[in-house]
Amino acid sequence: MDNIKIGQVLEIHGYKHDGKVHRSWDEARVLDITDDFIICGNNCTKVIKSDGRNWSTKEPAILYFYKHRWFNVIGQLKEHGIFFYCNMASPYVIDDNTIKYIDYDLDLRVFPDNGFKILDKSEYKYHKKKMNYPEKIDRILQFELDSLIDMLKHKEGPFEPGVIQKYYEIYKELLNK
Helix, strand or coil: CCCCCCCCEEEEEEECCCCCEEEEEEEEEEEEECCCEEEEEECCCEEEECCCCEEECCCCEEEEEECCCCEEEEEEEECCEEEEEEEEECCCEEECCEEEEEEEEEEEEECCCCCEEEECHHHHHHHHHHCCCCHHHHHHHHHHHHHHHHHHHCCCHHHCCCHHHHHHHHHHHHHCC
16 A cells, blocks of 8 residues: 555456456546545546446546445535445455455435435345355444444544545646646
């Protein structure tokens, strides 16, 4: 991790529990890095699904990847406010200039008014059975989902007012260098 620098561009690969790449992004510009997390930004980045379909994101995003937490958080700067898309996922690793994690299906969608909705419960149940998620993973993910909702309710981490905008300004400054 010592060789990762602010401003460096990494790729992102999200895998499934069976080891197959689920989705990849071609840009994650490093904005901050600590012993606990890495924060990146991107805008109109190319996303490629495992089936070959691809598209570009429509708005700037600030991405939080945690080294010891089982989720990552994407703050999307949309026209009508900041929306969050939170993936229940393994802690990240960096390998060959790529942020890598395992996506565990469950997602938390957070709206500008801090209302939220848990998504993809049926997909989680399906993959849990198909890929034989260990019971320990299930317990960790349920605990971490509760922790994530608690962070939201207490406006901590990426949910702290103004923090996504602050990192978006850093992202824009880095682009202009």
